[in-house]
Amino acid sequence: MTKINFPLWAIALSSTVFVYGVYNAAGKAGKTGAPGENTCIQCHSGNMLNDPSGSMEITHATMSNNEYTPGQMYDMSVVVSHPGSTLFGFSIVALDANGQSVGTWTSGSDNQSAVATISGNQRQYLTHASGGINAIDAHTFSFQWTAPAQDVGPVTFYATGNGANEDGDNSGDFIFSASSTVQAVQPIGVEQHQDKVVQLAWNAAVDRVSVLASETHNVNWEVLDLNGRIVKTQCNQAFIDFGELARGFYLVRCRVNGESSEIKVVN
Numbered sequence: 001m002t003k004i005n006f007p008l009w010a011i012a013l014s015s016t017v018f019v020y021g022v023y024n025a026a027g028k029a030g031k032t033g034a035p036g037e038n039t040c041i042q043c044h045s046g047n048m049l050n051d052p053s054g055s056m057e058i059t060h061a062t063m064s065n066n067e068y069t070p071g072q073m074y075d076m077s078v079v080v081s082h083p084g085s086t087l088f089g090f091s092i093v094a095l096d097a098n099g100q101s102v103g104t105w106t107s108g109s110d111n112q113s114a115v116a117t118i119s120g121n122q123r124q125y126l127t128h129a130s131g132g133i134n135a136i137d138a139h140t141f142s143f144q145w146t147a148p149a150q151d152v153g154p155v156t157f158y159a160t161g162n163g164a165n166e167d168g169d170n171s172g173d174f175i176f177s178a179s180s181t182v183q184a185v186q187p188i189g190v191e192q193h194q195d196k197v198v199q200l201a202w203n204a205a206v207d208r209v210s211v212l213a214s215e216t217h218n219v220n221w222e223v224l225d226l227n228g229r230i231v232k233t234q235c236n237q238a239f240i241d242f243g244e245l246a247r248g249f250y251l252v253r254c255r256v257n258g259e260s261s262e263i264k265v266v267n
Contacts, residue, residue: 054082082163
């Protein structure tokens with residue numbers, strides 16, 4: 001019997017190709033479709049970007065009205081969907097208007113942090129963990145983002161998702177790209193909403209919102225925190241006080257005789 005000896009480097013190379021072809025690698029930074037970046041379609045060919053047979057969505061469910069409070073942490077996710085796909089990956093970055101990374105990522109169980117330098121700026125990313133995630137038709141990547149300590153203006157999340165077919169190479173995969181922009185909550189001192197049927201005024205000096213109404217017997221108040229929870233209600237008074245509430249940002253809703261208005265305040 002003829003014995004064939006393979007050099008160790010050849011065995012190692014073939015193993016590396018096999019692992020990459022079947023399981024893929026960790027997600028790559030710098031491929032989110034953000035300014036100055038390409039998307040994963042640069043390598044994963046065969047289908048159009050954002051093929052209508054699938055989809056991708058960036059969600060930030062704990063962020064009310066697409067507004068962030070400086071220094072607060074938010075639950076976020078990227079959902080990648082494509083019928084027939086069995087391996088999923090993604091990459092996401094948060095940038096200000098100047099293309100600088102802002103905020104801090106906290107990775108989930110199926111993703112990890114990464115960095116890349118784009119146009120001279122080092123950007124912070126989250127990507128799928130090594131090997132991607134096996135799932136049928138869709139997968140949700142969950143993680144957290146902590147807003148910057150100060151108001152930096154609009155922040156845009158750019159993300160790319162991959163619904164792969166696990167055929168051993170980069171062809172035939174489906175690549176999706178999306179973005180979502182949020183704004184900082186704006187503190188309000190004394191403000192009146194005079195363009196509304198129900199006119200509200202916030203007076204920061206006394207931590208009070210007042211309604212400008214001639215009758216107060218049918219006034220209903222609700223105060224909501226940034227997670228959308230109702231933290232105070234009140235009826236049949238022309239004002240509502242905030243003295244007993246913790247310092248922070250709130251949404252105040254007032255309904256008078258079927259007409260309503262709302263105002264954002266910081267006490």
